[in-house]
Amino acid sequence: MELGPPGGSGPAEPGPRLRGLRGADAAASASSLSRFGAEAGCRASAVAAVLPAGGSGERMGVPTPKQFCPILERPLISYTLQALERVSWIKDIIVAVTRENMETMKGIIQRYQHKRISLVEAGVTRHRSIFNGLKALAEDQPNCRLSKPEVVIIHDAVRPFVEEDVLLKVVTAAQEHGASGAIRPLVSTVISPSADSCLDHSLERARYRASEMPQAFLFDVIYDAYQQCSDYDLEFGTECLHLALKYSHIKAKLVEGSPDLWKVTYKRDLYAAESIIKERISQKVCVVMDTKEDEEHVGHCLEEMLKTELNHVKVTSGQDLQQIILEQCYNFVCVNVMTSDFEETQRLLNMVEESNLSILYPVVVISVHFLDYESVPLGQKMEKVMQIREFAKEAKKRNILLSGLLIYFPQARSPRITCHTAWSSVSTLRGWSRPLQLPGGTEATGKFKARHHHYFCLNQRKKFWTHWSTTGSIKNMEEITCCVLRNIPQSISFVLPYKLYMVEC
Known part of the structure; x- marks a missing residue:
């Protein structure tokens, strides 16, 4: 496990360290902590986040992995890290990146002064990357330098617009139910084709939802699930909530997410993300x-x-x-x-x-x-x-x-x-x-x-x-x-x- 810059586990600060300018953010952080303590009933130090960032960007069709693609001359993953850093009660952020991109990620952390970031090597699949991130927080792993959290958030490195209120909702629900995830209504109807490429049947769209990120779990629930996980699930699975249900017998609480939780997947999504960022800062x-x-x-x-x-x-x-x-x-x-x-x-x-x-x-x-x-x-x-x-x-x-x-x-x-x-x-x-x-x-x-x-x-x-x-x-x-x-x-x-x-x- 490789750590970010010195002081990485210090108090949260949004974006760069603003010299001598702490009033509003200190008050905002105190307010968030107060709400978190009242609603979730736990210590602020009991939450960590894991971001799998080992993708190759194959669907985007560009040589640079999408998490490192620039938006306004700044890598996409930096925006996601900033969104999590704003939340003062997230004590550690674990990012799983491939070995060949480790130095690139270190450079991003240093240039944009990200705090509380720890790096681990990504696996060959999404689930293996998440498992590696969880191991960095597990007390039973050798050379573990981070304390085990009560709740762990799993989020995508390419979903930069997550807000604190959504994170708070899934963490609070995870404390009560063991697991929780954000959902959104389906935009298109899901159909099942037959072997000869004809319509077999369709799903009633109103009864189903799209699973989004972030998701949150009691750490022991999701870590135990990954330890029991079959090689097939680690290789081909995509849904963390399903692993908690299958191996830990925990039914996740589903929380309605905001429209901004979409994932940057295709090249056109980069332009959409850039437009949103421009609009926000303008x-x-x-x-x-x-x-x-x-x-x-x-x-x-x-x-x-x-x-x-x-x-x-x-x-x-x-x-x-x-x-x-x-x-x-x-x-x-x-x-x-x-x-x-x-x-x-x-x-x-x-x-x-x-x-x-x-x-x-x-x-x-x-x-x-x-x-x-x-x-x-x-x-x-x-x-x-x-x-x-x-x-x-x-x-x-x-x-x-x-x-x-x-x-x-x-x-x-x-x-x-x-x-x-x-x-x-x-x-x-x-x-x-x-x-x-x-x-x-x-x-x-x-x-x-x-x-x-x-x-x-x-x-x-x-x-x-x-x-x-x-x-x-x-x-x-x-x-x-x-x-x-x-x-x-x-x-x-x-x-x-x-x-x-x-x-x-």
Whole structure:
């Protein structure tokens, strides 16, 4: 048995270790532990998880085993490990991988700072891999360095969207009944063909369910079942609940699972998983302001507009920023009103870097700057604003992707009207808004659509792109070159490399 990084059996922390930022997660963990103790009646240290990850990806038709296939440049199995690590009462996570992929798995653990992970060598079949994982927790095995749990969760390495409430339900049911598993309604009717490939009979779909993961067992129940298991079952079996019934005479309690428990099996599932992850990390945004103002302040106006499109919007002047980063927000709009300099943006980027937040997902920061063109010449301030480019290049190396937006407006213009321009521009850059409306009410098509994979860039002559006004009309069309950014990897094409865009009010 090979162990993960030092401290692998320490307290659970979601994702990377956030330096000095523990408040919300500590409270959430305490709440989960309290619920677990009350509902399941056992110690938090009594639960472990086993993940078989020895598959070859044959059905997916790619040379890389599917558990190591990248989603947004990060291996699929890393998302599953993160989902389990968020659950503080799971004390150990055993991953069974093949000998040839052992170093790859160690590299993933180190790069993404996964905790509480132990590695064992996978068997030639799924059941043999699970059995090897259980042996790592069994007291009767030589060189066992982990304590035996009361309950063990068995989950698939390629089911990344498991939530804590489902895990809690199956563990609680396993404590009461000895075994438990998540189920879902059948999507298609199951039929039995005859020897000549004709219909023999079909099952009544309403009476049957699809067996899903996670499943949970009293450790002694499932370990004893595997010890008695026949070679045929170890070689050809696929259902752990059946082994508990056949060899330990335990009827598993079936728990209704969520729609997100599906398994990444085919290549198209990778694209579906990527879309879900993008959606999850895009629907929460923090607006950071460099000043506290009244409700007419552009930051507050922007908050109202963002809330019409997104589920979770938070506006802060900076005092709550550490807490928001701790809650794993990956999208920031930094509004610089008092100055065209980027002190507030720099401070935000420094905090994001120090938190290690960008290890797991790319962090998007849109830095918005306001200039009064009636009192401040554009050329006078542009040099300072453009200095952020070098800072952005360094930030990109840490998976922080930065865009700049310059709002060039007269002081007499209403903050609310100015903010409409900011909202249109920011939401289009990030891909939140609906398609842009061209003059005459015609909807922009193709390269003008604000979608995750279509964005705008500066023209080849390096002139600034003058965007549209609050009325929706586009100015200086001859100066605009719009194109898909094909020079960046598809996996991060929903975010921008640093460019500065100018918008006139």
